[in-house]
Structures are given as structure tokens and as C-alpha cells.
Amino acid sequence: MxxxxxxxxxxxxRLPSGLFKIVEITPNTSINLGKFGAFNSNLLLGRPYYLTYELLDKEDGRAKTTLxxxxxxxxxxxxxGSEHAPAAEATDESADSGAGYDIVGEDGEVIMRNNRLTVDDASRQKLSMEEIEELKKAGTGSGKDIIAKIMESHNALGEKTSFSLAKYTLRKSRKYLKRFTALPMDVGVLTEYVLEREAYKIMELREDLLGLICSWANIHCAATSRVQMAEDGVSQIGGGRWLVVDDTGGLVTxxxxxxxxxxxxxESDAESEEDGETQFAALEEVGRALSQQQNGTTDPSETAVPTGTDTDMPEADADTTVPPNPSKPNDDSSSRPQPRKQPRPHVPQMSAQTNTLTVLHPNNQPNLSYLKYFGYDYGAPAISHPLYKHLKSISWLSLLHPEDDPQYDEPESFSEEALTTMKSSKRGTYYRKRRRWERVKTVVDETRAGGFDGLVVxxxxxxxxxxxxxxxxxxxGGKIVVYSPNAEPLVELCDYYSKERRAAYIAHEFGPAPQTPNQQNGMKHKFEDDAETNDSTTEVDEDDDFPVNPTLLLAPSxxxxxxxxxxxLPQRTHPMMTSRGGAEGYLFTATRVLPIEGRVEARGHHGKKKRKVDAEVPVQA
Amino acid sequence: MAFSPSPFLDPGTHASANNLGILQLRRDQLIPAVLLPHAESDYAEGKVENTRFGSFPHSTLVGQPWGTQVLASVVDTGSRGKSKKRKRDGKDEDGEAGKSDVKEARKDIVKAATASSGFAHLVPPTPETWTLSLPHRTQVVYTPDYSYILQRLRVRPGDHIIEAGAGSGSFTHAAVRAVYNGYPGQSDPSNPTEDADTAPKKRKRKRNGGVYSFEYHEPRARQLQLEISDHGLAPLVTITHRDVYSDGFCLDNPSLPDADAIFLDLPAPWQALKHLTRSPPSSAALKATAPDIPTETTADASKPFRSPLNPRTPTRICTFSPCIEQVTRTVSALRTLGWLEIDMVEIAAKRLEVRRERVGLAEEGVRGGNSAPANVQEAVQRLKDVEGRAAVFHSLQKEKQEEVMRRAEARKRGEVGVGDEDGGKKEGVKTSRQDRLDKAKREIEARSLFKEGRLVHRTEPELKTHTSYLVFAVLPREWSGQDEERARRKWGK
Incomplete structure (x- = not known):
């Protein structure tokens, strides 16, 4: 990679100032770095990442700018360089005579200067602004000589302590050095880049929290996971599928x-340098095979597995625990009649069965604009991109009220004879509509069936x-992770899943807890009040007090x-003086559990108090 | 036995026999157990996990959907304890007898009876739950640290990562999850120890992710190997018992470890760095990085140089050291050896506790409440009440005193037999505290404590303020003049 x-x-x-400039690098174009100059993109193509380049201007007898x-x-x-020199200073620690005095060695030699003599005056720099501008225009070299000249003409460079000298040099280098470092576009760099300029767009999400989100949500590659069905034979359980609610423009995704x-x-993770082409061809092949299967008689659950990353693992569908089931919701038989011959191979979008992300969005389209930096344009996705099949999207409307979503309505289906008589443009529209509907229906049905491995919000x-x-x-056993820039929404959430509220919820659903909780070892019947359940009386009251079912999550934290x-730095190691403030960023994490139906008695000592037991009575999901 | 993927990576729908499951008792109290319902055991129910929240025979756990709340079972722990004691007393005969008992019990494992109370949740293992429950052998790398490290190391599925100082294995598990993209030669599970690159290549040259773990403490290395096998991760993790300071990281297979990322949790990472280069380091660099060790260049010279790094990708490194002196030495060694993007951070993580803070006079005697007045009005009201009672009390006192005087005078006058009315008077000054507590107790039934009071949050009482310093760096691909020439030809000037 x-x-x-x-x-x-x-x-x-990354420019000397530490700021990023993101460019899409196309051959034979000029990349402009503002005051530092411009260079041809060909000078970078094929070169490794993480190298720092210096712009060498054409004035120096070259035909073009080179790197x-x-x-x-x-x-x-x-x-x-300074490493070994200050080592001598370090040896003498006894002369720590406090601020304001030079640190003097035993022989009276000044071994460490301090800032006693510092004069806070800009006039110590002899070069005027104009002169510096002049130097810059002369444009000699890489900026190093400008810095050298500036340093030279500083009146009292000798008075500076080595530390302040280093700082001074650094400051000047940031300003005048014509250097940049080429970094690969990855999530870390993107986060830093966006945080710098429009942090609100990613909810001020820092990289450290992104790492934590991925860990707690147990995100991992599940390309080879088994496809397993729940007992109902319809809904899939697990398989490396995560639900995402992403208001960060696609950064979390x-x-x-x-x-x-x-x-x-x-192509970018292939070891081979040359065979990008062949891979694409292979992928097309897969796509063709897929669409044939799709149009034939095979069950979609089988067709969906092989993809760019999945293909080499036939395991994935070999292990399917349930034989193709004709009653599968996404296998609506009415969707079958499709022409045998297709003008182009159709690779169904969002068709992967394992290793998928399902993004819920509040608008017609999800906002995943940051994915463009990774070669994925949501509006016009490239078939070769793995996200084409593994990224699914569904709106809140289609999730909760699919019947109100026109995209979920099945478009008219024509017989083959009717199709052959159609104009080709009309036929194209027909297929487009059919496919969109198939896609929407599949995603909606499988999302509503649940069984996701985790939820990231x-x-x-x-x-x-x-x-x-x-x-x-x-x-x-799935993981729930909710990120918020502020603590309060999550604090509230924790409260809705608190132990006390859970107990109250259970009492509310199953009647009051049996008294005398002290005799928890007695022969009490667990399911005694099972009979009187579920006649939830006041809906309104319940929604206020129990907006969520608190028994569904374990260990909310x-x-x-x-x-x-x-x-x-040698002798100068300390935490950075400043860093980003703003939102601290918090995570709510929990595990989804399947509570037992009815009342369950807890056991054990509660805190250090005597034997007291909170009657925890989890309820059915 | 059919090949089944690790429950860490693909847990399936149910807990299955011979795989690891985690019993979660409380948030930070988790019991890892390889589920062996038919294993030999002293209990009639087969293997049992005994906890303070009840006993859980493995037979009640296997086959449960993950995440299920499992009820405790009635397990006779007492008689087993006795038999053990007997074993200890009369070693030979009783020991034998005990064993035969066990064998009988194993034949027909008693179906466990559900206990009246106690439960736990059966959750699939993840590196996070494992980190909370693993047997500590060394300092553990906790979740906030390893999450950040793996994020910064850009470890992706298919990568190879070197881990030195495997320790307790928490990082190992997290790293496996990060690099996992399928088992090597997945269709051929009978040969799981085979290394990724030697497996017959299927279709594309797909590279399987792998963790290359080094540990110089042999018992720890062995223990970790056991755990990794128990967890079904053996094909993905290569554990080597070795002193990496002197022997480096290369494995017998010449193409391994081929690392993209490195994590060093060693006391002196700078001594290992000389082995993590793309070309043989100069003797000057060696001297600078490890001046206290006589350079073993002679040993190195005898063998042809081999780099443990993947030559095609930038290699990222993280070292994990608790002390600042280790950091400065590591950083200067990294600089000498040409690493770039050197960055040092420490992670400050904290967990917050959310609770409801109930304050008010009504809280007196109620658990978890603060019985101070909730506001000025309550304070004033209470003062008034106190004053009122005091007035009553004083008037009673006065009455009493007068009564005493009267009696004294009466006695003086020679009268006898005046009754003691103290009891009746006490009724009048009734201790209001008892009263209030009773009242609070009565009212508690009608209150909804779960939504009363102010919602607050604060840092949890146990706070890790320092774990270790993390040093990150990147070693770019080697780039020679020749490479540059080639690139120039290919892409034009």
C-alpha cells in the first residue's frame, strides 16, 4: 500500500509551515505551491512517499524547476548536530542556580548561556523588509541562503542561547525554506487536514478518537467471514456488517x-506495479459472471459474495448455513423476468454480503464527500472501487417507512416481448429503474432484518x-459506539441506559419487583410475573421515561x-506549548445483549454494603 | 475437527465448543473461558465457571447465541471441595477414588439445574474484552494506547506487523484484528501453521496479514503461543522466542517477516533499531545508537544482510516506553538511522462516570442521596422547623422545671406520691428524625429515583495518568539514483 x-x-x-496542500496528481500538470513556486507533477510520479523535496528554481542555470x-x-x-555538544552541559547539574544567572562551570567558564542579556527589540535585525524581499526575488537556491543571510545580519546572534537560536532558525526555515514533504492520502492525513481548516465539518473528530472508535466497534476486515442466517432463515447475522450514522462528511466511514x-x-494495494490493467479486467469478468447469475436462476445470496476482495475466498458462500431460500425478501420472483442479453455487464452496486458498511442518511443522498480523496465519488462510483459493492446507503425514511419511499415501490415490469418492441432508450430507462429498485429493496430489506455486527454513530x-x-x-454481542464532540448528549444517553432506569423499566414492564430482596437465595420463582407482562399502559409516559429499551445494552460506558x-530534542524535551482546543470529543460504548424474557434475580454483593441486591430483571428484546 | 475461524474474527451466531467465550459479569469483570462442555471435571455438570454471581457450567453456555443473558445453575461446589480436601489428606488412595468418580461423572454429564438467582452475559471475545480479562504476565497495553498506535501505524488488512516484547498479548490480539484479511490458504485448514507467503498462491498474489511476535522470556512466549492457539489465531501469529537486541527480526523463511509496521515494547528499543534498516547500517550509526554495547559487526559481516522490512512500502514504527530517558535515546537513534516524521505523544485517556446527584431534605435516609437542603428555601424552612421544635421543647422544659419545683415544694410541704409523667412529655417532643426517616421510607415507593436529581459526570475514581510515551516514525522506501533515473524515464521530465 x-x-x-x-x-x-x-x-x-506538507509545506514548511506544517500546513497541508492536497492535490490530485495528474501527469504533465503543474503543481503550484504559492510563494514557494511551482513544479511539474511528473517530477513526483512514481516516487516514494514520505520523502522531503526541495524546489530548485530554474534561475540556477536549469531549464526547469527541479526537485x-x-x-x-x-x-x-x-x-x-547539537546532540553531542549539549551533552557536556548536561553533566553539570549542580550549577542549577536559578533563573537570571548564567550556568557557570567549576572553572568559571560559562557553559550555558541564558536570556539575561536578551534585548526585545526588532531593530537587532539589520536587514530591512525591503532587503529581504529583494533577496527572495533574486530567488537563489532553496531559501537556505536567505536564511543564512538573515542570520548573518542579526546583530546579536551570539547572545542567543542555543535554545533560542534553534527556535529562531526553525522560525526562519518555516518561512523561507522551499521544501515540501509528499504524504500519502490516508485517513490520518485527511483528519489533520480538515481539522486545520473546517473542523466543524467532521464534528472535530480527532485521529485518537477515530482509533478508539474503530477498536470499540470491533471493526476489522471480514471479507472471508461466513454468511450465517438467523433461525428464521431470512435475516443474516454477523458477517462483518456495520451500521453507520455519519455526519462527518464520510470521514468516519x-x-x-x-x-x-x-x-x-x-490497484493501490497490489504488490505488482504494472498489472492494474489486468486486475480491472478480472474484475469486469467477475461482474459479468455475477450479472449472469443474477439474471439466471441462482439466489442473490450466492451471487453477491465474490467481489474484488472477496473472490479468492469461495469459503464465504460455501459456508452459508442456509440453503438458498426462495422466500427471501430480496428474491422477489417478480423481479426475475429480465432479458438474457445485456448490452453491458451489470455489476450490482451495494451487493456484497460480508464486510459491508451500511450508511444511514437523513437526506436523499448520503454526504460522503470526503471519500473522493480515496477515489470514490458517491455520485458516480467506479465499479472497480471496493466501496462500490461494500458501501450501502439507506435513508431514514426507507428504513422506518419503506412504504412511503417511492424508490421502494416496484416499477412496472414488462414481459420480454414487450421489451423487445421498445425503443432502446426506453429500454435503458426501464432497466435502470428496475436495477435501482432492486438495489434499494435489497438494501432496505436486509437492513431491516438486522443482525449487524455493530453500530457506529x-x-x-x-x-x-x-x-x-x-x-x-x-x-x-455486537458493539455500539456513539461519538459526540460534547459530553452532555452522551451523559444523557448513559442515564437512559443506567442501572436504576433499567430496574425501573423492568418493574414497569413486569410489575414491581418482589419485595424482601434480601433473601435472594430463597426459592423464588423467576418467571412468576410473566403472565402480567406487556400490557404497557401509558404509551406517553413510557416514551418519556424510557425512550430506549435499557435492557438491550450491557456495560454502557x-x-x-x-x-x-x-x-x-536534545536537552529540550517537553510537551508542546499549544495544541488544539475546542471539542474534547467523547465516546459512548456498549455491547448489545439478548436479555432473558421475564424476571431474573441478580446475585452477589452490591458495593460494600451488607447483602443488598438490586433486582435486575431484564426483559425480552 | 472442522476448521472454524477464531471467535475473535468471525464468531458465528452461537458460542461453540472448543472456542473462547467471555462471561461478562460486570463492566470490568469478565471471565474468559474456552468452552469445553465435555472436558474432564470434578463437577457433575462438567466444566464449570464459578463466579460470585453464580456457577455457569459450560454445557449451559455452548450453543447459546452470543450476547445471551445466561442464568446461573445450581452446582454443588461444596462436596467437590470436600473431596479435594480428602485428596490432600490421604494422597494416594483417595486421589485414585476421586479420579474414578470424575470419570463416571464425565460419562453422563448432569444436566444443570437453573439456580434461583444470578446471571451473566455471554459475549464474543474481542481484543477489548480480552484486554480486560487476560491473565497479566507483564504490563498490559490498554485499549486507548493500542487503538491509537494501530491507527497511527496505519495497519491495514493484509499488512505484516512486527511486535517485540509480546508480553501479555493484548497488543497481539489487537494487531491480529487489524491485519487480518483471511487465513492463509483458507480452504486448506489442515495446514494452518504454514506461512502466508509459502502457501500456494491463489489467483491473485494476495498477501495475507500476519503478526510476527518476538518475546525473549521463554515461559511467556510459550504461554502466549498456547493462548493464541486456543483462540484460533495460530495461523496468523508467528511467535518467536528470541532476544531481538542481538539476533534481530529475520525469520528462517527468507521472505519473512517482510514488515510494514513495527511495534516495540522493549526496555531499550534503540538497541533493536539497528536490525530494522533497509541496508546495513554504517558503523558510525551503530556506534551512535548503541555506544554502550560493543558493536558485533564481526557477527554481522559473516552473514549476508537481510532486511526484515517490506522493501516496497514505507515502514512505520512505534516504540512504547514509560520513561523520558528511553524516549530521548530512541529518538536520537531513529534520527541517526534515517527515520522520518518522528513524533512523540502520550495518551491521556479517562473514563467518565455518569450519575444522578440527588440533594434535598427528602433524601435523608435514602441511599445515594445527599440530605443537605436543596436550596435556600429548604434551608430556611428547616431552620424554622428546628426553631419551632426548640420552642416547643423549651416550653416543655419550662413546664417540666416548674413541675419539678412544684414537686420539690410539695415534698417540702410533706406531700408524697406524685406520679412521674416523663413518658407522656417525651411523646410531645417526639424526635423528628425518626419521624422523617419513616416518612422518607414510605415515600420512596412512590418516587422514581432513576430520573430525579441532577445528571452529572466526572472522571472515574481510578485514573491512569501515565502509561507510556509513544514514539512514531516512518522509514520511507529506499530511493537510489537508479530508481530516480527509472522514474524519470517512465514519467518524463
């Missing part, structure tokens, strides 16, 4: 997809309303994490 810079991909260029790779030793020269191995287009909507609808769609950056 990311072994070299490929044409027509996005790359991130020079700055070797690591040069990049680290500053830090490495991208992070999850990266962990699932479906974010980057096929990052939304501005009220989380409790989201969880009320989606938690039941998660399989037992709230956490946060933050990475604090340090500067590591």
Missing part, C-alpha cells in the same frame, strides 16, 4: 473502511432517537482520550 505515488490519486503535500530529495541526515542535521480493507482502490441528531431505532438491528504531543 502506498508504495509509490500513482497518477490520478490524491496526495498531501531534490532532501536526505534524512540533512533533515535531522539540526537535532543530531472512511476510517472504518480503511480498517476493513475496502477504502483504497484495488457520529451525528448531530439526538443520539437516543438514533439508538432507539438502530440498537435492535444489532446482533447479540463513557470515555475520552487525547494524544498530547511532545517536542523531543
Amino acid at each position: 502506498h508504495s509509490y505515488i500513482r497518477p490520478n490519486t490524491h496526495i498531501a503535500l 531534490r530529495v532532501v536526505p534524512a541526515s540533512e533533515l535531522h542535521a539540526e537535532a543530531l 472512511a476510517a472504518l473502511a480503511e480498517r476493513m480493507g475496502i477504502l483504497y482502490p484495488e 457520529a451525528t448531530a441528531m439526538d443520539p437516543k432517537t438514533v439508538l432507539k431505532e438502530l440498537v435492535p438491528l444489532v446482533r447479540g 463513557l470515555q475520552t482520550a487525547r494524544a498530547r504531543q511532545w517536542q523531543v
Whole structure:
């Protein structure tokens, strides 16, 4: 992955200021770095990532601007050079005589300067602004000589402590060095890039929290997972399918997809450098085989498995626990009559059965614009991209009220004879409509059937309303993760799943808890009040007090994490002086469980108090 | 036995025999157990997990859908304990007898009877639940740290990762999840130990992800190997018992480990770095990175140099060290060896506790409440009440005193036999505390404590303020003049 810079991909260029510039690199175009100059994209193509390049201007007797790779030793020269010198200073720690005095060695030699003599005055720089501008225009070299001249003409460079000198040099380098580093476009870089300029668009989601989300949601590649059905034989359970509510423009989706191995287009993770073409051809082949199957008699559950990443694992459908079931909802027999001959191979979008992400969106279309940096345009997805089959989308309307969604209505179905008499453009429209409907119906039906491995939520909507609808769609043992930039919505959520509320909910559903909780070892009947269940009296009251079913989640917890950056330089190691403020970012995590029907007595000691038991009486899902 | 994927990666719908399941008792109290319903055991019910929330025979767990709330069973733990004691007393004969008992019991495992109370949840294992429940052998790398590390190392399905200092294996499990993209030669499970790259290649040159784990403490390495096999991860993890400082990371198979990412949880990561280069490091660099160790260049020279790194991708590294001195030495070694993008961070993670804070006079005697007045009005009201009672009390006192005086005078006058009315008076000054508590007790039935009070959150009492410093760096692909020339020809100037 990311072994070299490929044409027509996005790359991130980090400028000396630390800011990113993201460019889509197409051969034979000019890449403009503003005041640092411009260069031809061909100079970067095929080169490895993470190298730092220096722009060498054409003035220096070259025909064009060229790039020079700055070797690591040069990049680290500053830090490495000073490494051994200050080591001597470190030996003398007794002379720690407090601020304001030079640290003096035993022989009276000043071994560490301090800032006692510092003069806070801009006049110490002899070069005027105009002169510096002049130097820049002269445009000699890479900016190093400008920095050298500036340093030279500083009045009191010798008075600076080595630390302030280093800082001064760094500041000047940031400003004048014509260097950039070419970084691969990945989720980490994208996060940093967006946080820098429009953090609100990604709900101020930092990389540290993205990592935590992926862990707690148990996201992993499930391309080879078994396809297993629930006892009803209709709904799939597990198989590496995650539900996502993403208001971060696709950043969360991208992070999850990266962990699932479906974010980057096929070609970029191939070891082979040359065979991008052949792979695509193979994929087309698969697509053709697929559509034939689809149009033939085979069950969609079988056809859907092989994909770019899945194909080499026939295991996936070999292990299907349930034989093709004609009553499957997505196998509506009325959708069958389709022409044998198709003008182009049709690879059904969103058709993967394992290793999928299902994105719920509040608008007609999901906002997944950040996926464009990874070669996936939601509006016009490339068939070769793994997300084409593994990313599914469904609107809240189609999830909750499919009957109100016109896309879910089956379009008119024509017989083959009628089709052959149609104009080709009309026939095309007909197929397009049919396919869209098939896609929508399949996704809606399978989403409503549930059995997802997990749920990841990052939304501005009220989380409790989201969880009320989606938690039941998660399989037992599945993970729930909700991100929020602020603590309060999640604190509220924790409260709705609190132990006390759960007990109250159970009492509400199953009648009051049997008294004398102290004799928990007595021969009490567990299901005694089973009979009087489910006559939920006041709907309104219930919704207010129990907006979610608190028995469905185990161990709801709230956490946060933050990475604090340090500067590591010889003798100057300390945490960074400033970093990003704003939203702290919190995660709510829990496990979906299948509570036992009826009342269950808890056992054990509650806290350090005497034998007291909270009667926990989980209820049926 | 049919090949079944690890429950960590593809748990299936139900808990199955011979696979790991986790019994979750409380949020941080989890019991990992390889479910062996037919294993030899002292119990009539077969193998049993005994917890403070009840006993759970494995036979009641196997076949349950994941996430099920499982009820405890009635297990006779007492008699087994006795037989054990007997075993200890009269070693030989009783031991034998005990064994034969066991054998009999194993033949027909008693169907466990459900207990009247107690339950636990049966959840599929994940690196997170495993981290919370694993047997500690060394300091554990916890979830906030390993999540961040794997995120920053950009570990993706299909990658190869080196882990040195495997320790308790929490990072190992998380790393497997991150690199997993299928078992090597998945259709051929009979040969699971075969390495990814030697397996007959199917169709495309698909590279299977793998973890290459090194541990120099032999018992720990062995223990980890056992766990990994128990968890069905053996084909994905290669554990090597080795001192990586001196022997490096290359495996017998010349194409391995071919690493894309490296995680070093070692006391002196800088001593291992010389083995993680793309070309033989210069002797100057060696001296600079490990001045305290005489360079073993002689040993190195005898063998042809082999890099454990994947030559086609940038290699990312993370070192995990608790002390700042380790960090400075590591960073300077990284700089000397040409690593780039060096960055050091520490992770501050905390868990928050959410609760309802109930304050008010009504909370007196109610568990979890603070009986201070909720507001000024309540305070004033209480003061008034107290004053009122005091007034009553004083007037009673006065009465009493007068009564005493009267009696004294009466006695002086020679009168006798005046009754003691103290009891009746006590009724009048009734201790209001008891009264209030009774009242609170009566009212509690009607209250909904779960939604009363103010919702607050705060950091949980146990706070990890420092785990370790994380140093990250990237080693780009080697790029020679020749490569540049080739690229120039291919892409034009």
C-alpha cells in the first residue's frame, strides 16, 4: 500500500509551515505551491512517499524547476548536530542556580548561556523588509541562503542561547525554506487536514478518537467471514456488517473502511506495479459472471459474495448455513423476468454480503464527500472501487417507512416481448429503474432484518432517537459506539441506559419487583410475573421515561482520550506549548445483549454494603 | 475437527465448543473461558465457571447465541471441595477414588439445574474484552494506547506487523484484528501453521496479514503461543522466542517477516533499531545508537544482510516506553538511522462516570442521596422547623422545671406520691428524625429515583495518568539514483 505515488490519486503535500496542500496528481500538470513556486507533477510520479523535496528554481542555470530529495541526515542535521555538544552541559547539574544567572562551570567558564542579556527589540535585525524581499526575488537556491543571510545580519546572534537560536532558525526555515514533504492520502492525513481548516465539518473528530472508535466497534476486515442466517432463515447475522450514522462528511466511514480493507482502490494495494490493467479486467469478468447469475436462476445470496476482495475466498458462500431460500425478501420472483442479453455487464452496486458498511442518511443522498480523496465519488462510483459493492446507503425514511419511499415501490415490469418492441432508450430507462429498485429493496430489506455486527454513530441528531431505532438491528454481542464532540448528549444517553432506569423499566414492564430482596437465595420463582407482562399502559409516559429499551445494552460506558504531543530534542524535551482546543470529543460504548424474557434475580454483593441486591430483571428484546 | 475461524474474527451466531467465550459479569469483570462442555471435571455438570454471581457450567453456555443473558445453575461446589480436601489428606488412595468418580461423572454429564438467582452475559471475545480479562504476565497495553498506535501505524488488512516484547498479548490480539484479511490458504485448514507467503498462491498474489511476535522470556512466549492457539489465531501469529537486541527480526523463511509496521515494547528499543534498516547500517550509526554495547559487526559481516522490512512500502514504527530517558535515546537513534516524521505523544485517556446527584431534605435516609437542603428555601424552612421544635421543647422544659419545683415544694410541704409523667412529655417532643426517616421510607415507593436529581459526570475514581510515551516514525522506501533515473524515464521530465 502506498508504495509509490500513482497518477490520478490524491496526495498531501506538507509545506514548511506544517500546513497541508492536497492535490490530485495528474501527469504533465503543474503543481503550484504559492510563494514557494511551482513544479511539474511528473517530477513526483512514481516516487516514494514520505520523502522531503526541495524546489530548485530554474534561475540556477536549469531549464526547469527541479526537485531534490532532501536526505534524512540533512533533515535531522539540526537535532543530531547539537546532540553531542549539549551533552557536556548536561553533566553539570549542580550549577542549577536559578533563573537570571548564567550556568557557570567549576572553572568559571560559562557553559550555558541564558536570556539575561536578551534585548526585545526588532531593530537587532539589520536587514530591512525591503532587503529581504529583494533577496527572495533574486530567488537563489532553496531559501537556505536567505536564511543564512538573515542570520548573518542579526546583530546579536551570539547572545542567543542555543535554545533560542534553534527556535529562531526553525522560525526562519518555516518561512523561507522551499521544501515540501509528499504524504500519502490516508485517513490520518485527511483528519489533520480538515481539522486545520473546517473542523466543524467532521464534528472535530480527532485521529485518537477515530482509533478508539474503530477498536470499540470491533471493526476489522471480514471479507472471508461466513454468511450465517438467523433461525428464521431470512435475516443474516454477523458477517462483518456495520451500521453507520455519519455526519462527518464520510470521514468516519472512511476510517472504518480503511480498517476493513475496502477504502483504497484495488490497484493501490497490489504488490505488482504494472498489472492494474489486468486486475480491472478480472474484475469486469467477475461482474459479468455475477450479472449472469443474477439474471439466471441462482439466489442473490450466492451471487453477491465474490467481489474484488472477496473472490479468492469461495469459503464465504460455501459456508452459508442456509440453503438458498426462495422466500427471501430480496428474491422477489417478480423481479426475475429480465432479458438474457445485456448490452453491458451489470455489476450490482451495494451487493456484497460480508464486510459491508451500511450508511444511514437523513437526506436523499448520503454526504460522503470526503471519500473522493480515496477515489470514490458517491455520485458516480467506479465499479472497480471496493466501496462500490461494500458501501450501502439507506435513508431514514426507507428504513422506518419503506412504504412511503417511492424508490421502494416496484416499477412496472414488462414481459420480454414487450421489451423487445421498445425503443432502446426506453429500454435503458426501464432497466435502470428496475436495477435501482432492486438495489434499494435489497438494501432496505436486509437492513431491516438486522443482525449487524455493530453500530457506529457520529451525528448531530439526538443520539437516543438514533439508538432507539438502530440498537435492535444489532446482533447479540455486537458493539455500539456513539461519538459526540460534547459530553452532555452522551451523559444523557448513559442515564437512559443506567442501572436504576433499567430496574425501573423492568418493574414497569413486569410489575414491581418482589419485595424482601434480601433473601435472594430463597426459592423464588423467576418467571412468576410473566403472565402480567406487556400490557404497557401509558404509551406517553413510557416514551418519556424510557425512550430506549435499557435492557438491550450491557456495560454502557463513557470515555475520552487525547494524544498530547511532545517536542523531543536534545536537552529540550517537553510537551508542546499549544495544541488544539475546542471539542474534547467523547465516546459512548456498549455491547448489545439478548436479555432473558421475564424476571431474573441478580446475585452477589452490591458495593460494600451488607447483602443488598438490586433486582435486575431484564426483559425480552 | 472442522476448521472454524477464531471467535475473535468471525464468531458465528452461537458460542461453540472448543472456542473462547467471555462471561461478562460486570463492566470490568469478565471471565474468559474456552468452552469445553465435555472436558474432564470434578463437577457433575462438567466444566464449570464459578463466579460470585453464580456457577455457569459450560454445557449451559455452548450453543447459546452470543450476547445471551445466561442464568446461573445450581452446582454443588461444596462436596467437590470436600473431596479435594480428602485428596490432600490421604494422597494416594483417595486421589485414585476421586479420579474414578470424575470419570463416571464425565460419562453422563448432569444436566444443570437453573439456580434461583444470578446471571451473566455471554459475549464474543474481542481484543477489548480480552484486554480486560487476560491473565497479566507483564504490563498490559490498554485499549486507548493500542487503538491509537494501530491507527497511527496505519495497519491495514493484509499488512505484516512486527511486535517485540509480546508480553501479555493484548497488543497481539489487537494487531491480529487489524491485519487480518483471511487465513492463509483458507480452504486448506489442515495446514494452518504454514506461512502466508509459502502457501500456494491463489489467483491473485494476495498477501495475507500476519503478526510476527518476538518475546525473549521463554515461559511467556510459550504461554502466549498456547493462548493464541486456543483462540484460533495460530495461523496468523508467528511467535518467536528470541532476544531481538542481538539476533534481530529475520525469520528462517527468507521472505519473512517482510514488515510494514513495527511495534516495540522493549526496555531499550534503540538497541533493536539497528536490525530494522533497509541496508546495513554504517558503523558510525551503530556506534551512535548503541555506544554502550560493543558493536558485533564481526557477527554481522559473516552473514549476508537481510532486511526484515517490506522493501516496497514505507515502514512505520512505534516504540512504547514509560520513561523520558528511553524516549530521548530512541529518538536520537531513529534520527541517526534515517527515520522520518518522528513524533512523540502520550495518551491521556479517562473514563467518565455518569450519575444522578440527588440533594434535598427528602433524601435523608435514602441511599445515594445527599440530605443537605436543596436550596435556600429548604434551608430556611428547616431552620424554622428546628426553631419551632426548640420552642416547643423549651416550653416543655419550662413546664417540666416548674413541675419539678412544684414537686420539690410539695415534698417540702410533706406531700408524697406524685406520679412521674416523663413518658407522656417525651411523646410531645417526639424526635423528628425518626419521624422523617419513616416518612422518607414510605415515600420512596412512590418516587422514581432513576430520573430525579441532577445528571452529572466526572472522571472515574481510578485514573491512569501515565502509561507510556509513544514514539512514531516512518522509514520511507529506499530511493537510489537508479530508481530516480527509472522514474524519470517512465514519467518524463
